[in-house]
Amino acid sequence: MNIDFTKLFFTFLGLMIVLNWGLLMSAIMRKIGARVAGRYGIPWFQPWVDLIKNYAVRSQITHGIMFYLGPVFRLSGGVGLFLFMPILFGSNLWSNFSFQGDLILILYFQFFGMLGMALGAGEGGQPHSFIGISRGLSQFTTIEVPMTLAVISLAVQYHTLSISEIVAAQQGGIMNWTMFTNPFATAAAMLSLLGAFGHSPFDLVKAPNEIPIGPPTEYHGTFLGVLRTNAAILHVVETVLFMNLFFGGASNWFELIIKSFLIYFWSVFVGMVFPRFRIEQSVVWFLKVPLILGIIAILLL
Amino acid sequence: MVTPIFIVATALGVGFAIGVLNKFGRNFTGALVLAALSFMTFISFQWFYALTFNNLSEAYVFTGGFKPPFAINLLMGQYESIATLMINLIGFLGAVYLYKSLKERGSDAQVVYLILIMALNVLVMTRDIFNLFVFSEITSVAIAGLILLEKGTRSISAGFKYIIATSVISTIFLIGIVFAYFITGTLNIDDFIGISLSTYKGGTIVVFLIMISAVLELKPFPANGWGIDIYEASEAGFSAIISAATTTASLFVLYKIMAFAGAEWNYYIALIGMITFIGSNLLGLKQDNTRRMLGYSSIGQVGLLITILGFKDILGENAPFIFFGILISHYFAKAGLFWLSGIINASNLKAWSIIRKKPILLFLMGTFIFALIGFPPFPSFFAKWTLVMDLVKTGNIVWVIGILLGSLFEAIYLFRWFGYAIKGDAEKTEEYKIEFHKIIPVWIVALSLYVLGYFIAQYNEFTSVINFIPLAFVALIFAIDFMPVLIKNTIAIIGMIFYFYTIYPQLDNLRLIFEVIFLIGGILALIAGYLHKGKRIGFYPVALLMYAGLTGILEAKTTLEFFYGWELMTAGSYFLIIRGKRSMTHALSYMLFSLAGAYAILTAFGIASVGQSTWSLSIINNIQYIPLWAYSLLIIGFLTKTASIGLHIWLPGAHAEAESDVSPMVSAILLKAGVFGIVLTLIGMGAENNQYSELVYVLGWLGAITALIGNLAAVFQEDAKRLLAYSSIGQLGYIVFGFAMMTHLGWLAAFTYTINHFMYKSILFLTIGAVVLRVKTHNMYEMGGLIKKMPFAFIAVLISIIALSGVPPLSGFAGKWLLYNAVILKGWYLQGAIAFFSGIIAFLYLFKLISSIFLGQLKDNHRNVKEISIWFIIPIYILIVGLMIFAAKPELILQPLGTMISQYFPEGGLNWNGGMATTSIGYWHGTHIMIIVGIMFAILFSWLAFLSRKAQKVKQFNIVYSGERPFTPETTHVSYNIFAGYNKALGFLVLPWITDFWTLTTNIVHDISGFVRRIYSGNGQTYLTHIVLYVVVIYFVFFN
């Protein structure tokens, strides 16, 4: 592997853009949520303030080595996804390390952060963390089912697993997007996205508004800062993934921002409308309509 | 040469002499009896040797100075010499065993015993049919007389039933003889053969009468209540003689009568035998009395032998080999078992756990049971093999199914009994002593079985190829079993290394992969054995037996060698499994599934050999006769070992309860034998050939569903080892699924899974096993927080679960990536989706495994546990190195694998460009991904470590939970039933309906057995009615 420093620089730059766009996007979404609820909401720069505050906290505690490693795993998962994702279509510099692995790598690299986070939270010894993780993992298994079917459908449709090639195949007009060429797969995947982003009705994992619960319960200070950083990156990278797969990708940063915002907004929108599911409800939900849509997408091949 | 008449003369002479000399005391007369019997044995041995090895021709002996028909003549041919040798030998050994018992009853009993053996000799040798009648009466009278001399009413009523039943049978016999004489004017069997008795007017009725009485003497089911009683009630020594010697003689009588009865009888004889074999063994299922059960087993075996006699014309020149192979195994084994039952003196099966006090007796018992069922290296193995092959070749598959069904019934109760002996809960711990003169004959018959097994194998051209070297090594290890673990373990490891070194150049790449898994994996698992102190009696012989079998499968050039290795492996693994603490039932179900699978394989090999001139294993590449059935049977047989869904119920218990270092042997290693079998079968079907696509399609779905159910069931386990066991089922499901795709990539994925599963499941089972040894529980919710006590164990588990889950950059991802590509290119989308779904479910149980054990709250009683033993850490970390190499340089393994698979699937492989692997749709660079992730991880870790460098380490309970500060680990450690919500949602998929199905099947079979056995009312008169009805029924069946 020859080290290409220009490329490394662009990769780092991309990461920073993604991070900041992720933070801004989360602020916007919280703002929208507040307005829907009739509140004023946070200022747009609140996420940066939180982040800086978290990184600056002076007194911290740790429960052991795995407690340390949890956030590292988690952030590695987010950054890794970014590294293996082609961000902008047609740009070698913005395609990161995507030439080392294909869509399958992306799918499985999601688990890297999840698993590490689960273990780190486990070492905290906080029962709420365990409960959150067990719910999160449970829900995640079935979220992936329609997603898997959609991915298979796509791979067969385009006869490739390379994300860049899938994007390339969608160029030349909006009607070439997967959204129109393979609507069922798109629908299945977009429903599974609701679960992946963990907004209501699939937010039992963290269960905000109740007593603090979920994997990050014990995390604070820099640990929490790392987790928030990751959340920002991850949200953007995942929307970029959906954008690449179903909505024709993006050939410049502006297009990327618009598309990722809309995709993310979809999950927030649903979250505003629907109340929270219990875990067994959400687990089964993905095996109903989304699964059927996914199977139709397969059968129509 | 001493003429055979001296067999009779010696017995009679000594008999009369004892009448005169009994004043010298019973020891003297006893010695005389032994001397006479040894001389008789010598005579028949001399004839046997001369007839077999010196090409002596058979000899007639004429009595009274006349030739037949005016006098009786005896024949000593080759079969006669074998039969008389068997009778006299067991007579001699039986006399040794019964020495004290006969002495107590007096010199009369000694004489009667001697006369009994003599009468059996005459039954074999005589050519005069009236003489047959006379000596069968003498036999009955002698047996009844000996029983009369016993104490107690049980044996007396049994003896009475016996004497009236045999008298009725003899009456029928005599009527037949008289009429035979009336219509032919001769009593000589050779004359009957010459003149074809049944062509005479009324000849068929005469033959019928003679035949039916000969059959009735053999106690055919169901007209045999009197015979079973005698097995149960008489002294063990007599039961042994009746089962071994009398049976041999009676079978010989039937054989002689069949010679002149005409070929039209063969079918009915075979049918009678088959009904007896299946019926008797079915009824044996419900027995809890040892001796009665052995009686059913004896009669069942005789039924099988009768069937073989019925098929003697069809089996042709192999018939004697088959007949004597099974007879001799039955003869030695049953005598040995009856003798043992006399030594142990435990009438109830469950009470046999007291045998454990003397492990050497357990060895003898095991020898006999395995010989009866037909395991290698015993003669019955080769005989049964030849029998099945020949029957299938001649188009008698239905009979084969009957034989295998009966054998399976027999295996059920014999192995259940053996299970009680090895693992049952001893209620009473009665002391028993082994008398020297009683144990010696048992030893002799047991060793004879081994020796004969070896020599019988040399008899046939195709059986002589068996490689006995690994078995000899097992015997060596057995011989030094008294030594400490340190020595035995070292010898075993050196032996295996040496064997691997000598064998690996002979293997092709396919077999080499499996050989590495079997032997190198075996060596690594053995290293953990150094942990054990003391002797660990019985472990090393059986472990090595399994490895001998495993390597035998790989070395096999012929179907026989393959099956031989397969059965050795089954035997060895059975013993390994049953060593676990609560493994009795699991080992039994393992054995039964394995046997049923083995029988399926056996039948398939038989079908494959139709129309082939060779026994080479390559015949399964070109099956000419009903190939779809043959391949299906092979696959079903192998699926029992890979524990695919429906055939998996033995696995969780067997793996979970096994000892810590045994679990990896029976999970990571043993299951791969089934994988190898499936690979062979699929190669046999041929890659280009699409005519079995339905079969592999079904196999693919089966694999996917197995993966789903196995993984899902693992999620809900609370027992760590049981969780891993279910995980193995799921993993094997992927492997089967991958192979079923029958594409290059599918196979590559399956092989990757095979290798990976071997490594990470070895690591997991070894680590968890080692943890269990420290914390003394399997239940995960009783552990917790062990990361602080066992960091090495934690790291091992962490790495292996990352690998298992398929998360990049470790080697599990290679399997996932290949499988995705293969599924998409093959077009098995839905099955593929199920497989991937189950892959994600794996996260649930992996998280539960690692977090419940190592994370969370440390329990108070574990505050002083230490790191797992160094003897486990060594093999675990060797395997981790292997795992990491595979992850960092996957091309090192995948490229040769691809080359190997190209032999079978030349198209659609991976393209390699350095470390970059590409398919027509995807690409992946394992090494670079590893580097990228590694660097990124390191950077982020140092960054966080820098940021939180001042973090303060806090104690265990420094958390706040639901508004309280928790104070006990038990209430704070979340592990028990953590996936309750998931269970609510999807738990219905893993309700134990498969177990219920098998339980129901078992119950139905046992209920039938319990119902049918009520015909044996215990009333002697009812038994006589059975006999009469039996005659009538056979009459109408035969004469339509």
Add this chain to the structure above:
Amino acid sequence: MINTEYFTLGHISLLLGFILIIVGFWGILTQKNIVKIILAFSIADAGINILIVSLGYVIGKTAPIIDGSVVQKAGIDVSDSIVDPVPQALVLTSIVIGFGVTALMLAYAMKLFTAKKTLHINKFNDLKW
């Protein structure tokens, strides 16, 4: 029309033999007293013995004991004047065996009675199933 040829000594004894065998078997299968069963067995045994003898019987010939009377009657060839000697020999053996077996059965009956103070065969069914 009854053919009187069938009413020879040979046929009558043959018939008698069969009747005795059937009576004996009937007794064995229906009688409940052990001694009666043994007796029934003896009857069947006797029936067989009669059967054997009658099958070897030839009209107008004498017993196969070679003494003066036989030689007188036959002149030169002894075998023309005697019945078949083999069944005679068989029947002797058969009688001896029957005797032995009956004796053994009676010994059993004695022991069975000592054990349970009854001779009813239905009482001796400890061993079953």
